[in-house]
Amino acid sequence: EAREEFNRMIATPIATPIAIRMTRRRRRRRSPRRRVERRRRRRIPTVTLIMLPCSVSVCFRMPFIDCHCHLHFRRIAKCVDSIVSEARRQGVEGFVVNGTGPEDWNQVKVFTESHPGVLPSYGIHPYTIDENSDVESLKSFCLQQRGAFMIGEIGMDKTISKRVSLSRQESLFEQQVCFAKEKNIPFAVHCVKCVNSVYEVLSRHGPFPTGFIMHGYSGPSNFVSKFAVLGAFFSFSCYYLNVSPDRQRGMED
Numbered sequence: 001e002a003r004e005e006f007n008r009m010i011a012t013p014i015a016t017p018i019a020i021r022m023t024r025r026r027r028r029r030r031s032p033r034r035r036v037e038r039r040r041r042r043r044i045p046t047v048t049l050i051m052l053p054c055s056v057s058v059c060f061r062m063p064f065i066d067c068h069c070h071l072h073f074r075r076i077a078k079c080v081d082s083i084v085s086e087a088r089r090q091g092v093e094g095f096v097v098n099g100t101g102p103e104d105w106n107q108v109k110v111f112t113e114s115h116p117g118v119l120p121s122y123g124i125h126p127y128t129i130d131e132n133s134d135v136e137s138l139k140s141f142c143l144q145q146r147g148a149f150m151i152g153e154i155g156m157d158k159t160i161s162k163r164v165s166l167s168r169q170e171s172l173f174e175q176q177v178c179f180a181k182e183k184n185i186p187f188a189v190h191c192v193k194c195v196n197s198v199y200e201v202l203s204r205h206g207p208f209p210t211g212f213i214m215h216g217y218s219g220p221s222n223f224v225s226k227f228a229v230l231g232a233f234f235s236f237s238c239y240y241l242n243v244s245p246d247r248q249r250g251m252e253d
Contacts, residue, residue, distance in 0.1 A: 065094040066095045068215045072099075095119070097111060098188055122138060123154040123188070150187060151185050156192070186211050186213070187213070189212060191219065207229065207230045207231045208230060214235070
């Protein structure tokens with residue numbers, strides 16, 4: 001009965017309840033006879049309403065935006081429409097599709113033009129850097145765009161430093177950050193084991209009023225406030241739901 005009342009209540013817009021907590025009555029020590037009688041009774045949880053002086057309905061749906069994805073990748077081309085449909089069904093109302101280099105910027109553009117609610121992002125990802133990588137090509141491409149877009153995915157990654165030196169990565173990253181700052185464009189940062197270097201670049205040119213995303217952030221917790229002062233927002237991978245207790249405490253901090 002309590003469950004039915006609870007379900008009926010949240011299905012009906014009401015004036016003030018904003019949070020609901022289900023609790024059970026505190027168990028007390030009882031004699032064997034009273035314990036037997038207790039088992040015969042039905043346990044009914046109590047419903048506690050926390051009231052706030054505002055007009056809100058407890059029945060609401062929180063919208064989400066996937067701020068970093070690669071829906072243009074060819075390996076998911078056959079199922080991407082079903083991926084987008086299922087995500088929308090689950091409450092994801094928008095997407096930001098990140099390019100990785102000149103080779104796929106046009107693919108990102110075509111995909112976003114054919115899918116409403118999807119924003120393009122163009123950048124040179126550390127993985128795609130080679131001897132021909134040039135930020136001027138990014139600037140030229142972006143300045144030809146008419147609609148809204150982001151810069152990304154850009155950043156630094158120590159795991160590929162044997163193939164692409166960190167100095168080369170840092171140079172291209174800083175040039176793209178400067179372009180985003182100059183044009184007031186938000187950007188998405190890829191940062192793997194390079195927190196100090198990435199922070200040094202951003203701190204030289206920040207703060208960034210339009211904001212930026214620290215994508216899949218996994219760095220030290222003491223850098224969160226430092227990045228936030230510069231205008232950072234943070235996203236986290238589901239991978240970190242299963243990390244060590246120390247890492248979980250760091251994320252909570």
